[in-house]
Amino acid sequence: MLAIRSGTLCASVLVLALLGACDAPPPGMPAPEAAATNSPDCVTLAEGLYEFNDGQFLAVSAATLALSGASGWEGEMQTAFTGAGFPWMGLKVRDRVATLIGTAPSADAKAAALSVGEAAIAAHPEAGRAGLIVVDAISVEGGERGVGESLALLADTGASLESCQRAFTDTMAGRNVTFESGNARISPVSARLLDAVTGVATLCSQFVVEIGGHTDSRGADDYNLELSQARADAVRAYLVSKGVSEDALLSVGYGETAPLNPAPTPEAYDQNRRTEFKVIAR
Structure with a gap:
């Protein structure tokens, strides 16, 4: 691990987190004062690459560094x-x-x-x-x-559970993943929306994302439950194909059990037939 005292780094510096702990500095580094070990300013990071930007540690990948900055x-x-x-x-x-x-x-x-x-x-x-x-x-x-406006904001502000959930919610507001009628094949018109969702999931990789599939009330309950699960699975497969880790994604089919609008109208059916994303702490 790497222990960083607040105020010791400026914005936009890259940090390689090493194995150790707040009371065990990296080799060649002087031991911190005893008071620093239990200080609230002592931040412990998992092993990996980070960018310290605007007071926050943001995880970055080796691929990012390969782009010459x-x-x-x-x-x-x-x-x-x-x-x-x-x-x-x-x-x-x-x-x-x-x-x-x-x-x-x-x-x-x-x-x-x-x-x-x-x-x-x-x-x-x-x-x-x-x-x-x-x-x-x-x-x-x-x-x-x-469609990626909220993703761009997330890239600026950094990923917390709240900011990640807000990014998913805002990205999906007024939009929905479109499937072929009666099956789980994703329509090509949803590609840009799902790429934006993939981007959010990538920046929020420290959390688990539940993909919830919902249907309207038409059709048998068992069929709707099966269809919603298949559609949630299809969205999960799309994100995985774009590089999102499988263990960061859950897919759950809710069928018609959680309608937003219970009215038996075309407008209500459109509202209830949806895909939702919920951010969960690991």
């Missing part, structure tokens, strides 16, 4: 975006998540910028090896917000 990576991409005619588009990189940000003047401009941004990231020699998840957080001026 976030500032260099983002700067290269910004130059490419500007050269392609999209100076309003930017990039945030955290762990394996690359979030395209900015406000597009029109929906057509956004679509063109996303295409350019994704192609530029894919063509970067180091980014390809890092296996980045590219997420759309671009808004349209006077129109829709980017």
